[in-house]
Amino acid sequence: MRHRWLPALLAAALLGVPTPVAAAPEPSSPAGADPGITWAVQPSDASGPTGRSYFVYDAAPGQRIDDQIAVRNLGRTPLTLHLYGTDAFTTDDGSFGLLPASQPPTGVGTWATIGEDRVVVPPGRHVVVPFHLVVPADASPGDHAGGLIASVATVGTTADGQRVNVDRRVAARVYLRVAGPLTPALQIETLRVTSHVPLNPLDRGTVEVRYRLRNTGNVRIAGTGSVAVSGPFRWELARTGTVDVPELLPGGVTEVTERITGLPAAGRLDIAVHVTPSTMDVPLSTVTRTHGVWAVPWVLLVLGLLAAALAVGAIRRRRPGTTRPAAPATTDGPVAATATPAGRAG
Incomplete structure (x- = not known):
């Protein structure tokens, strides 16, 4: 049923952002190419999509996992797609991101082997492709993440009219937990x-x-x-x-x-x-x-300090001055003695 592809369409909206193959200005349009080129990828079995949103596994070191991925052409013309796996990372805004095609993977992307690296999908049809994951014997315990990508190379146009190659990608997420001690922090x-x-x-x-x-x-x-x-x-x-x-x-x-x-x-x-x-x-x-x-x-602090300074100055100006005690008077020359006459004997 067509509505089973809704999760894949949502993934396409999130992960199908065009990625320039070489360093070049961004295309002026989201796809920079024929808007009729649309596709989706989704976890599948031999008969088609299973309704799973992601590939989620628990595995032990050294274990092999076999599964299948479906690629559906939602456009009006045949579509040739390149299939490969890569590693995931957390973007600066906390979103789920996948390494660009120019950056080689070192984790889940290297564990995945897809049965076909290139498929041609007729319009309105889907193709189921088998793949397997082999967990390395020395894989660290805990969660590992990546994606299985279906990409198409198109030609886009930059804002100044230059034509550039654009790698349009849609992916299905892979979450794999390796057995061992878990240390959430x-x-x-x-x-x-x-x-x-x-x-x-x-x-x-x-x-x-x-x-x-x-x-x-x-x-x-x-x-x-x-x-x-x-x-x-x-x-x-x-x-x-x-x-x-x-x-x-x-x-x-x-x-x-x-x-x-x-x-x-x-x-x-x-x-x-x-x-x-x-x-x-x-x-x-x-x-x-x-x-x-x-x-x-x-502002209040400066005004308060200024007011305090003015108040202190005013208080100092209003305080009465202190006077020193007067020094004893002195005269130049000999001091005249004053004698009081004594009474006479009668």
């Missing part, structure tokens, strides 16, 4: 805080918080995060709602930015970031990191 790697205090003392300030999360474990991990702002005496001034942390592959990094408005200039502000990671396996404890920043009402 999420770290708040960096935390940067900027305080914006307005000149008008009647206005409220803003704090911008940027924190970087890194998956330091060996399994896929997601979660939720929030930020709390406290003033003096741990008085909570604001708290954000929770935001979803995108799923990070092992080693994956993403950055979250929160902007908190309406804060008083309360002096020292303490910023606390709380992230609660989650996995499909075990519950994990909340991770917290704090940072302090000053939100000082500088």
Whole structure:
């Protein structure tokens, strides 16, 4: 049934972004070619798509996995597609990404062997292609991710009219967990805080918080995060709602930015970031990191210091002056003695 291809069409919308084969300006249109060229890929069995969204496996080191992928031509003309596997990574915004065709894989992409590397698919039909994955004997425990790609080389046009080769790709994700000890872990790697205090003392300030999360474990991990702002005496001034942390592959990094408005200039502000990671396996404890920043009402502070200086000056000018005691009077020359006559004897 046609609706079984809906997950694949969604994957095409997400992963079918054109990738220039050589370094060149980006094409002016999304495909830079015939808009009638459309296709989809999906997990399959011998009869066709099975309804699985992704290829998901649990395997032991050294194990071989056999499966099949279906490629469907949704366009109006025959389509020749190149099939290959590659590795996945976490993009800067936390999305699922695949290595460009020019970068050789070192993980899941090297484990995959596709039965045919090139297929021709008639319009409105699909082709089922077998493939297998062989997990290396020394593969590390935990989650490994990649993709099986069906690509077509087309010619696009840049904004300045130049014609460039464009590699249009659609992929089906591969998630493979290798048996062994699992160590889920999420770290708040960096935390940067900027305080914006307005000149008008009647206005409220803003704090911008940027924190970087890194998956330091060996399994896929997601979660939720929030930020709390406290003033003096741990008085909570604001708290954000929770935001979803995108799923990070092992080693994956993403950055979250929160902007908190309406804060008083309360002096020292303490910023606390709380992230609660989650996995499909075990519950994990909340991770917290704090940072302090000053939100000082500088205009009021300067006016206060100026007023204090003027007051001190005025007080000093109004204080009565102190007088020294007068020194005893002195005369030049001999001092005349004054004698009082004594009474006479009668």
